[in-house]
Amino acid sequence: MLVRREFIGISRNPSLVINPLMFLLIAVTIFAITLKPILGDMGRAAGGLIWVLVLLSSLTSLDSLFRKDYDNGTLEQLLLGEVNPFFLVLMKCFTHWCSSGLVMVIVAPVIAMSLGLSQDLYGSLVLCLLVGTPAISLIGLVGAALTVALGRGGALLSLLILPIMFPVVIFGGGSIDSLVMSGEFGGGLIWLFATSMFALGVAPIATLFALRLSIEI
Amino acid sequence: MSLGNTALRDENITVETKNLQCFRDERCLFAPISEEVRVGASLEVKGRNGSGKTTLLRALIGLHRQTRGSFSISTSFLYQGHKLGLDESMTPVENLVWFQALNGRKANQSSAFRNIDFLGLSEKADTPCQFLSTGQKKKVSIARWLDSDKKLWLLDEPFTSLDSESSNVLVSIFDQHLVNGGSIVYSNHIDAVYTPSSEVRLEPVELEGIVEC
Numbered sequence: 055m056l057v058r059r060e061f062i063g064i065s066r067n068p069s070l071v072i073n074p075l076m077f078l079l080i081a082v083t084i085f086a087i088t089l090k091p092i093l094g095d096m097g098r099a100a101g102g103l104i105w106v107l108v109l110l111s112s113l114t115s116l117d118s119l120f121r122k123d124y125d126n127g128t129l130e131q132l133l134l135g136e137v138n139p140f141f142l143v144l145m146k147c148f149t150h151w152c153s154s155g156l157v158m159v160i161v162a163p164v165i166a167m168s169l170g171l172s173q174d175l176y177g178s179l180v181l182c183l184l185v186g187t188p189a190i191s192l193i194g195l196v197g198a199a200l201t202v203a204l205g206r207g208g209a210l211l212s213l214l215i216l217p218i219m220f221p222v223v224i225f226g227g228g229s230i231d232s233l234v235m236s237g238e239f240g241g242g243l244i245w246l247f248a249t250s251m252f253a254l255g256v257a258p259i260a261t262l263f264a265l266r267l268s269i270e271i
Numbered sequence: 272m273s274l275g276n277t278a279l280r281d282e283n284i285t286v287e288t289k290n291l292q293c294f295r296d297e298r299c300l301f302a303p304i305s306e307e308v309r310v311g312a313s314l315e316v317k318g319r320n321g322s323g324k325t326t327l328l329r330a331l332i333g334l335h336r337q338t339r340g341s342f343s344i345s346t347s348f349l350y351q352g353h354k355l356g357l358d359e360s361m362t363p364v365e366n367l368v369w370f371q372a373l374n375g376r377k378a379n380q381s382s383a384f385r386n387i388d389f390l391g392l393s394e395k396a397d398t399p400c401q402f403l404s405t406g407q408k409k410k411v412s413i414a415r416w417l418d419s420d421k422k423l424w425l426l427d428e429p430f431t432s433l434d435s436e437s438s439n440v441l442v443s444i445f446d447q448h449l450v451n452g453g454s455i456v457y458s459n460h461i462d463a464v465y466t467p468s469s470e471v472r473l474e475p476v477e478l479e480g481i482v483e484c
Contacts, residue, residue, distance in 0.1 A: 059365075122359075130356070135373035
């Protein structure tokens with residue numbers, strides 16, 4: 055029931071899914087229109103570009119992650135409830151990933167096509183995003199929890215978490231680059247996986263602390 | 272479940288405070304409070320706006336940490352702040368079922384509906400809460416208290432935004448809860464509709480700013 059509520063919330067507010075997705079598609083289109091005529095094909099730039107765009111569009115939905123629950127008082131009830139709040143944080147993260155990361159993984163081939171990535175790399179790109187996007191949701195969760203009590207914390211949220219997201223973009227972009235160059239992932243994918251696992255270990259605990267701080271103000 | 276920084280001696284006491292004071296930005300909010308609430312008793316926390324009623328309730332459940340003195344809660348509790356904790360996009364029944372799940376109980380739609388019906392909101396049971404008025408939302412939250420199995424209710428301003436008829440219903444709900452062996456601590460700043468077993472008034476302290484937390 056607790057997980058179901060999150061999905062009910064998303065299904066009754068489809069903008070939570072549609073906004074980041076539209077942002078991503080529009081941003082990709084802008085790059086395709088402006089850079090492709092000059093460069094011909096994006097070649098090695100595509101990998102880094104895809105990751106930067108995925109990261110930025112995830113940001114657009116992060117601010118609202120705890121905002122509604124904080125404003126209507128659900129968040130304090132969550133922390134007072136008898137269900138382990140650690141589980142609740144993981145659940146929040148999972149639903150955020152489903153509504154942003156997973157959706158972007160699904161549209162990844164479209165992005166790759168508009169940026170002129172070679173067709174036989176689509177599968178690898180999807181795998182790469184599948185491994186890396188959970189890290190974005192997990193790290194973003196900490197930032198969202200820290201800024202939820204600050205009213206409109208959107209800008210601060212970006213400043214807080216973008217620097218921490220560097221490894222995701224570096225390893226993600228790097229692994230797509232080595233795909234383009236040599237057809238193999240190299241070490242990038244493993245490091246990306248390691249980043250996600252590290253985030254999975256640390257972020258939920260940090261989020262829990264941050265939420266308590268925000269509630270106790 | 273127990274909260275607080277001392278153990279209780281008497282099983283019949285659900286909430287006990289000894290010289291409890293709350294601080295905000297190192298400013299002391301009210302003079303020391305020493306009260307105890309027994310099973311079947313209610314305590315009204317009085318005081319003007321800004322006197323620390325909400326902070327006191329939040330301190331008791333561990334959501335406000337800047338305190339001095341001791342306090343303890345010996346039983347499972349239900350807390351209702353100014354924010355009702357209702358999801359606007361969900362219906363009253365869905366909200367109540369969600370609270371059941373949050374408290375580790377099995378989803379029981381009929382019990383949720385029965386309590387919403389008891390508050391006279393059966394027609395709105397399947398309307399998303401965003402279409403309900405402030406008073407109606409308050410009634411949904413009262414239905415949640417009825418639906419829960421908690422013995423101790425900690426309520427912040429339970430009588431605000433209720434009309435006189437609903438206030439009387441709430442008074443009878445309070446009486447029933449106390450008869451059933453529950454206890455209630457609530458804050459109030461409007462004229463008495465309900466006569467509590469005891470009341471405490473939060474008074475500002477005269478000497479400010481020289482105490483340490």
